Every structure is written in C-alpha cells, then in structure tokens.
Amino acid sequence: KNLQTSGVIYIEGHPGRSAFTPEGLEFLESFASQAAVAIENAQLQERSEAELKLRQRFSRYFSDGVVSQIIEDMNREGSGTRLAGSSRVVTVLFTDIRNSTHLLGSLKPSEAVEVLNDYFTEIVAEVEAEEGTLDKFTGDGIMAFWGAPQRQPDHALRAVKAALRMQARLPALRERWR
Numbered sequence: 001k002n003l004q005t006s007g008v009i010y011i012e013g014h015p016g017r018s019a020f021t022p023e024g025l026e027f028l029e030s031f032a033s034q035a036a037v038a039i040e041n042a043q044l045q046e047r048s049e050a051e052l053k054l055r056q057r058f059s060r061y062f063s064d065g066v067v068s069q070i071i072e073d074m075n076r077e078g079s080g081t082r083l084a085g086s087s088r089v090v091t092v093l094f095t096d097i098r099n100s101t102h103l104l105g106s107l108k109p110s111e112a113v114e115v116l117n118d119y120f121t122e123i124v125a126e127v128e129a130e131e132g133t134l135d136k137f138t139g140d141g142i143m144a145f146w147g148a149p150q151r152q153p154d155h156a157l158r159a160v161k162a163a164l165r166m167q168a169r170l171p172a173l174r175e176r177w178r
C-alpha cells in the first residue's frame with residue numbers, strides 16, 4: 001500500500017463571527033504554506049533514503065547503470081520498492097580455469113587466493129565493460145549474463161565481446177602467475 005502524508009489545519013469558530021482578522025488570515029495562509037513545504041520535504045527525504053538503501057543493496061550485484069535503470073523503472077511505474085519478474089531471452093557466460101585443481105593445489109593458500117583475486121579482477125572488468133551482470137563466483141570461475149535486468153538487444157554480442165577480451169587477457173595473467 002502507498003501511504004500518503006496529509007496535513008490538516010482545523011479552525012473552530014462561531015457562525016457569523018469572524019475567527020481571524022485579515023492579518024491573522026494572512027498568517028494562517030503563510031503557516032499552511034510552510035507546513036505543506038515541510039511535508040513535501042519530509043516525503044522527498046523519505047524517498048531519497050529509500051532510494052539510497054535500494055542503490056546500496058543492488059550495487060552489490062549490478063553495475064551502476066543497471067541500478068539506475070531499475071530505480072528509474074520502479075519510479076516510472078510507481079511500483080515503490082516492489083520488483084516484478086519477467087521472462088526474456090538472455091545470454092549466460094560461464095568461465096572456468098582449466099586445470100585449476102592442479103594449479104591452485106601447488107600453491108600456498110595465500111598464493112592461491114592471490115591468483116584467484118587477480119583472475120577475477122581481470123575477467124569481471126570485462127563483464128562490467130560490456131554492461132553484463134555478474135551473477136556469482138563459481139569456485140574458480142564466474143557466471144554472468146546479459147539481457148536482464150536491463151534489456152539489451154545485442155546481449156549475445158556483448159557476451160561474446162567480453163569472452164574474447166577475457167581470453168586476450170589470459171597470456172598476461174599466465175605470465176604474471178609464473
């Protein structure tokens with residue numbers, strides 16, 4: 001439910017007798033205007049705080065552009081903080097380090113973490129560059145997708161571009177890991 005804040009000024013008087021002088025009425029009108037502005041400011045502050053919380057939650061999973069689009073869509077549709085699902089065709093990309101068990105097993109735990117962090121930094125940058133959504137880390141890989149929540153008519157092309165650039169980064173990564 002959407003709740004709305006309303007302001008009411010109640011004045012009690014007697015029939016036939018003016019409750020206010022012209023100056024008193026002018027003061028009352030000014031007071032009512034100031035009260036209306038204060039209510040609007042409070043509502044704006046509440047919406048700003050709610051949007052900030054949503055941005056913080058969504059920014060863990062989506063790029064800034066996607067977060068802005070989600071919030072814009074929610075505001076346009078008047079859906080408050082309710083999100084609806086939809087069906088659509090998307091492109092999903094999975095990555096995996098070949099022979100990672102052997103590679104990571106031969107390293108100290110701190111070195112293995114360093115290698116994985118290095119790898120994830122490189123490949124996630126390519127997902128973000130093509131405005132994809134990082135879904136999850138899968139051990140030594142990732143799952144990312146394009147085409148949702150933001151509609152992208154070229155989602156497959158974006159995923160392929162990201163994958164090709166990821167592969168192009170691998171020789172430099174392998175060299176660093178030696």
